[in-house]
Every structure is written in C-alpha cells, then in structure tokens.
Amino acid sequence: MNVFAYLQDPAHWSGPGLIPELLLQHLAYTAAAVLVAAAVAVPLGIAIGHTGRGSALVTGLSAGARALPSLGLVFLAVMLLGTGPGDVVLVLVLAVLALPPVLTAVVTGVAGADRAAVHAARAMGMTGGQVVSRVEWPLALPRVVTGLRSATLQVVATATLAAFASGGGLGQLLVRGQAQRDYPQMFAGALLLAALAVALDLLLSGLGRLAARRARPRSRTSPALVATPA
Amino acid sequence: MIEFESVGKTFRDGTAAVVDLSLVVPTGTVTVLVGPAGCGGTTALQMVNRLVEPTSGRILWDGSPLRSRRRTALRRQIGYVAQGGGLFPHRTVVDNIGTVPSLLGWTRSKTRRRALELLDSVGLERGLADRYPAQLGEGQQQRVALARALAADPPVVLMDEPFAAADPAVRRELHTSFLDLQRSTARTVLLVTHDVDEAVALGDQVAVLQADGHLAQVGSPQELLEHPADSFVAGFVGRDRGYRALSFAPASALDLGSVPVVRDAGSAAADRPTLVVDADARPVGWVDPAGPGEVRPLGATFEVESGTLRSALDAALTSPYGLAVGVSAAGGRYAGVATADAILAAVAQARREHRPEPVPVREPAEPQEQQAAGGAHPLTAVPLPDALDDAEDDAEDDGHRADPPGDGHAYAELGDESGQDVDLDVLRPGDETPDPLGADDETAIRETERAGVGR
C-alpha cells in the first residue's frame, strides 16, 4: 500500500474540505486559541509576577491543569454548548487548555527577571509600570516565548480533536480516513499534522533566540565578561 | 617532593594557561601559587592529580613521573579541595568526608570515626555530621571540604582557592585552623590563591605567576616582599609590602618603656599619659585629661612575646598618645609601652641583621627569570649586596619619616613634657641611624631599574 497515495493525488490539494482548507482551519484554531490565552495570561501573569502575589494560584493551576484530559474537556464543552458560531466554543476550550503553560511562563519570566536590574530600576525612580515595560518584560521575553511555544504545540495537537467534535482542521483527514477505512488519508493527516507542529516549533524557537539576544546582548567583538579560570 | 619540569599546558582552543613552569615543592611544606586571574594556578594544580594533563614537560612525585601511576590510585593518595568546595550535595557531611576512605575500602565504623575526628580538627561541632551541605553556612562548608581532603591522611594536598568565599574574619580563623593542622602533620601542600596576604600568611614558599602563565618569581614570603624580582611582582605583592614585611619581625625585639598605671581613672593626675587597668592588670583605656574620671579608648594592643613589629606599629598608630601598649600573651596583662619611633628603630635594626635565606628550592630560575623579564636589568637578575637592598627600602621609609609618625597631637603633648615626666626608654626622632648611601644614589638606582625592566 502506498501510504503517500492521498498526498500525491493533486485533487486533494485544492477545493473545499481538502488539504489547504483544512490546514488553514487548523492554523486558525491554533492562532486564535493561543492569542486568546495570551491575551488573558500575559496581563495576569505580569501582575502576578511583578507584585509577587498570587503565585500560589499559578502553581496550583498548572499542576491541576496537567491532570485534565483534553479529549474529555473538548467533548464536554461541545456537548454542553455546541461548537458555537465560527467554532468559537472550540477555540475557547483550546484557549483554556493553553492558558496554564502561558501563564506559568509569563509569571516565571517576569518574576525571574534579573533581580539586580529590577532593583536598580526602582532605585532610579521608575514607576511600577516603567519597571515592567522597560526592564522586567524585555528580560522575561525569552521565557515567555518558550511558554508560548509549548502552548502552541499543545494547541496544535489538541486542535486535531476538534474534527472529532464536529469541527474542522487536519483532524478531519483522520476522521474521514477512519470512517472510509482509507489509511493513506489518515497517514496524510498525521504527516501534515506533524509537519505543521514541527514548523511552528522551529519558528517559535527562532523567535525565542531573537528575544534572548535582545535580553542579553553579547557582542562578538567584546571579550566575554566571564572570568577565565586561574 | 613534587617537581614540575618545564611543564606547559595549552588548551584545545589555543589558550596557553601554563608556560614552561619549573618548580619544586619540597616534602612537608606549603607552596602557594599566587597570581592574577588567568595565571594558570588552578591548571598547574590540577596537573598534579591529573585532572588535567600537561601538553609539555612532566611532573615527578618523589622522583617518579605522575604518568607512571594509575590515575584513580594516584588521586586516592592526594587530597583535593576544589574551588568552591565541591561538596556532594546529596550526601551528608560525614559521608562527604568519608568519600576517599570508603573508596579505599575502610570499614564504615572506621570511616565514621575518622570523619568525626576530622570535624574536631577543622573546628566543627560533631552535631553537623548528619546534615546535608545545603544546611551549612559557607564557612562551615569550606571546613568540611578541607576535612574531606584530609580524610585518608594523604601525604599531598592540593587546594584551589579553598578560603575564597569566606569573609576576612572567617578567613583568618580558617588560616589558623589550617596552620595548626599543618603543624601537627606536615603534609606537602600546593595551594592556589589570588590573595597575596593569604599567600604570605600560609606559604613556606610562594610562587608568583603572571597572567600569561609564566612563573615570575619563587621564594619565601619574606623574600618576595623584600626582594621582588621585577616590577610585576612588586606591583602584585602590593604597595604595602614594606608594611607587610613587618609581620616577619618579632615584637620581642622591642625594648619596652613604662607609663604610670592606675585602677581608678579619677585618681590620676591629668598631666601625663596614664593607663587604666582592671583587677587583672589588663589595660582598659587611657585617663582622659579633659574629663576627670573619663577614659579614652585604648586602641589596639600587641602581644609582647608572640607579636610582630607590624602589630606593634599598628598599636602605636591607633593609640591616642602614639604609645603602643604591650600585653602578655597569656592573660593579656599590661607589660609595657613602646613609641612608634622605637618600633621603627627596631625595624631598621632587624633589617640590618637580616640576610636573605638561601632558597634551595629556587630551581634554575636565573635564566628563566631573565627570559621572562625580557632582557632584565643586571640589577634585578643578580642578587644585590645588602647595602644596596637597605638603600632601596630606606628610600621608601624616607617618605614615612617626613610625616610625623603616629598622632601629631600626641607628640605635641610629649614634647611639652620635655621628657622629664614620661619615662620612656626609647629613641626620639633624629636619633635614627643614617643609611649607608646618600639619597641621590638611591634615586639613581631606582630610575635605572625602572628603565631596564620597563614593564
């Protein structure tokens, strides 16, 4: 059996309900969910990380969230509320599942920003908001991007489940392939899913490196400020 | 005895950490490698227990090359204190200390007994034995690291900045503990530090390394302080080296004078410096002429039998009257006083009597140092005759002599007494023995030296 058969058929690459549309749907779910999660998690995380209050909430939340089965939640939400206009329910469920990793990343990033730098900033007379925007946030960025990265991967994977809950996305290839006993179709779904996940991961890791370089620039011409061992 | 024979180490990325090091570490003595960051001290140290292998030259232990021994067997015979201690966080203090003994196959009970003994020797309570390193303070951790290195009673001990993390007070205690241990069992010790004071305090022999990995000079601490081979060593050893060298001159050389002594501050006449002591004849302070019954602070004191001229001079400088109060080592009882002038006179006397000790360990240094100095001036490469040595040092003291020694105010008071009431059996300003060479010659010598070495 040629498992690549489905992918190789050009008919599958254009037209409704086929690969390009499904890919876009999947990306749309992912992007929307991550953006919603970030919209909530970033301000909340900054507040918690900057003031230091509520960190217990965050650790409890992330521990609890790991224990939740994503499939059960997706089905529950759809059973209770249907998929909603434009699959908004699905997006929201995905966002809720993406919230813990982003929140944890923002909190640890902001709280973990170079303490000496933050202290100096306060001492120089920066207001709380300035300390956050000029010092804590830039220094927190690398870790935040890492959090976004793992959240994105999680959402890409979970978004596949949407198709099983009457939604769209690459999962459709798995659903249909299973119903039609068409393994090449399922394989196509799996391969595209993997490719999408890897591509997004690489993209975000590149962004993460950029953020890290901005947070801690190290010019190649100046000698490293690390003491050479005697 | 450990011998470095033209040892060099160049790392894979091209850094030359150690260059052509030839050095002998005599058995049972402490050799300190000192230098600025990057001088290669740690690397040289780690070549002895083969954590690092030399890229050129070889190291011999009692005549046989290190390479001829199996590494693990070698290391079990050499104690090692890593930079930062390197205690195993996952093992208790007692287990840490017992690491090498248990590797050597000692029984558990013997290992534990030995570990507890060592806790005593390094000054830690036995109660800490079953704690984890994270539960100890830094000074305590460093002591445990030291105990661990000594556990199997190794003949050789390597120490890499063992006391670096401690604050000065703790460090002094650690130095004392270390010297006591070394006194009770003389081991061959090689120690790396960046702190010149530590090198001078602990070393029987000090080797100064340059930032590029070359050996600049090796010798006894006193020799380094008094006769630095070149301007690098002089600069590294510090501008206070003249003052530091006073640590080697005993205070017992001083002739002490006396002052009136009272128990009750109110009972003394205010016309001369009078010392107030307690019931055990320990000095408490000076009678304050301004307020009847008031006591002025004592300042520092120096121990007469075991102290050094450095501590005596410090006592003189901190005393309100410029009079150093000497006390007995046992009991701290008042033993007499000395003026700063008397102390400086004693210094001059000591220098006249002092001859540099022959340093057998000073290997073929001459050609080495000449190369290192890059065509050094003949004066620095050849041992100077005593007279010229004195001249250089006296030239520095000229600067000191120009300022009124001690508290000018105090001397004003003494001057007022015109010597009749103050019963001081000491030399006065103006009584110093003149130096053999005139001032002009001294300046000339210094300038040629500076030009010749030119670093």
Place this chain on the structure above:
Amino acid sequence: MNLDWRWLDRNTGHLATLVGQHALLAVVPVLVALVVALPLGHLLFRTGRAAGPLLAVLRVVSSIPALALFVTVPLVLPPHQILDPLNVAVALTVHGVALLVRSVVDGLRSVPDPVRQSASAAGFGWFGRLVRVELPLAMPAVFAGLRVVTMSNIALVSVAALVGSGALGQLFQQAYTTRAFTPLVAGLVLSVALALLADAVILLVRRGTLPWARGQRA
C-alpha cells in the same frame, strides 16, 4: 446535567478495568522510556557539543503530536493494526524517550564543575562517578521530566481512543456519540483521579530517594 447513577452502578466493573488498562498503557511506556533515556542521555552528555544535532532531532520528535504517532507507528510495527494497544504503548514510549533524554542531559549538565572535579579527585573512576555522584545529582531534573511525561501520557491515552484502544478515552467517545453525560463525567473524574494519584506517587518516591533535595522545587 443529571448523572445516571444506575449506569454507573452497572458498569463499575467495566470502569475498574478501564482504569487498570489506562494506568498500564500510561505508566509502562514511561518506565521503558526511562530505561532507554538514561544511557542515551548519558551518552549524549558525554559527547558534549557534538550532541547538539542529535538533541535537536529529539526536540523535533518531541514536538510531534502524539496522535500523529498513533497513526504512523503501525506502519513500522507488526501487526500493522491501528487498533492494537501496542501501537499506543510504542508511540508513547518514543514520545517519552524524546522528552526524558532532554531531562537526563539537563540534569547531568546541572552538576556543578567543582563537584564533578571533587569526585574525580577523590579517585572515582568514570563509572563510579556517574553512578555515585552525577546521576544522583541529575535526579531532580529527571523526576521533573517524569512528572510531565506521566501526566501527559495519562491524557494522551484517552486521545488514543479516537483511533484505537484508549481505555478511559472510550468513555469519552461513547458519551459523545450517544450524547450521554454520565460516561463523560465518569471518564473525566477517573482520569483526573488517576493523574493526581500518579503525580503523588512520583513525588513520594522522589522524597524518599532524594532526601537532600527536599528544599528544592520539583
């Protein structure tokens, strides 16, 4: 939402079986992954910088969604049946190895140099040093990885129900197709309970074996 208590009553045995299956399918891959990851991670650690590319490959593998693995593993594994639980187990093992190798390497790298030097200087050979010093000190990082992998496995086994055997996941599917809430809630509760239990067990084991690391966060 009313729970059908009678359904629950009738199916207790079935539910218990599912929980057992679920636990097995989730935990066994973790243990196997650990056994593989320890030597592999150590090897990569010893290789130093040259290990970079291989670690990058592993990172890519760990970013592949498990569902994709569930579908593609049958290709390389007899009996080529997607529904076979073995596929799930193998896929989760591969996934787990990719994650745990990273934990092992991070853990080994976290051992401070002075500690490693002291171990060598005391006269430990490379193996003794590894077993008595480096691995124990790497364990906190490994335990952190174990927690993540175990929890994610428990969630992923449910997902496997979509394309094959998925223990408790079957309840979710059943609930969705029949629009019945009771199996769904039962599945959720049991799943969460299992996850929390597993996490507690791991933490207990960690506490027991790493008494020196108690102050540190997992």
